[in-house]
Amino acid sequence: MAGEKKQGLQLLDFWVSPFGQRCRIALDEKGLSYEYLEQDLANKSELLLRANPVHKKIPVLLHAGRPVCESLIIVQYLDEAFPATPTLLPAGDPYARAQARFWADYVDKKLYDCGTRLWKLKGDGHAQARTEMVEILRTLEGALGEGRFFGGEAFGFVDVALVPFTSWFLTYERFGDLSVEKECPKLAAWAKRCAERPSVAKNLYPPEKVYEFICGMKKRFGIE
């Protein structure tokens, strides 16, 4: 408790959010203690609405009361605000940093939206989402190349951006009738490698739990 007060870090978050998990993983990778504040998204708190009036979304990082919003922005902020901790963006190499930002941006632009369409839509929309999902995963596998992680030898920014979605692979597989292992064996291996890291193991929920959550969402929205 004393440690948390010293650094003054709080995270407004929602348990299953892959965007929130990025922040939790980044904080743990950096050895930063923080207070986790679970939010009720059906009934948003005053704190959340004040901290993120623009988007009214989680995650939000509060640092000595000042809000930082948008998960990748939060991760970059942590690199900059706590320079004595292990960096996630490659230090001192603008080109490598640009590549890292590009791929994290790619995950943001493509993966979540396509995944959502995969479990929400039927017919043509669903078929298109499935085709896109395979393409996205293959593209990411291409970016991974022969490295252990996206940044090479070290677990870094792009790994943090993507790893929470590995808990969603099972959901994508079931709704998309596809196999990540079969389509992208290197990406599947990378996911296993990441799962061995304490920061990842601690902060990701089992894939079955995510699948259960999505099935619940489908019922709630009346999508069968």
Next chain:
Amino acid sequence: MSGGAVKGIGFFDSPFSHRAEAALSRKGVPYELILEKDLRNKSELLLQHNPVHRKVPVLLHGDRRAVCESLVIVEYVDEAFQGPPLLPADRFWARFIDDKATCSTEFWLAMWTEGEVQRGFVKEIKENLKLLEGQGKGKRFFGGDAVGYLDVAASAFAHWLPVCEEVAGVSLVTAEEYPDLCRWAKEYTSHDAVKQCLSDREELLARFSARKDSFVATARNDIEISSNYMIMMI
């Protein structure tokens, strides 16, 4: 110059392309500009260097592989070259511009649709612009006294938006409603480093006017597609 020659692949009409040029120009980095002639018929060079998104702008620096995505390019230019800093990067508001204001899909659709549909988009856009207006209050540029990252990110508002408004016959932004944003737009477009890489207004107007029908048709198509998605954010 250190690191090799700098080339940019861009497109005359594109405000995203301008962001890359404005960053280079502001840093005083000499570069060669390669313009795509027709984005419906993309060059081998572009497709080779940006196979993932197949879009402009693309930055080539010496022998390195390409840097793509306009805001990633702006940050790269700031970090890789000496010269006046564009940082601190106001990433939140730059992203807001891409997702919600000026450079968003909704903004584009507001221009080229009509009636009830247009009114819906316009209402949301006006709210988002009010938020952006707040960021410019009391400052010459978003970056303070000098053109910075957020100014470059917002450039479409300063130069492309008025052209689109004129072609579409729509008035989304008035100086009465958005005095700080309009004042900022004048400052930005008259800045020396920016002026030299702003696409000529008259030519932009001519090119957009010539394509107005296709913009309207595409917008109609986009609305139809997105209404089938019922995408809601969790």
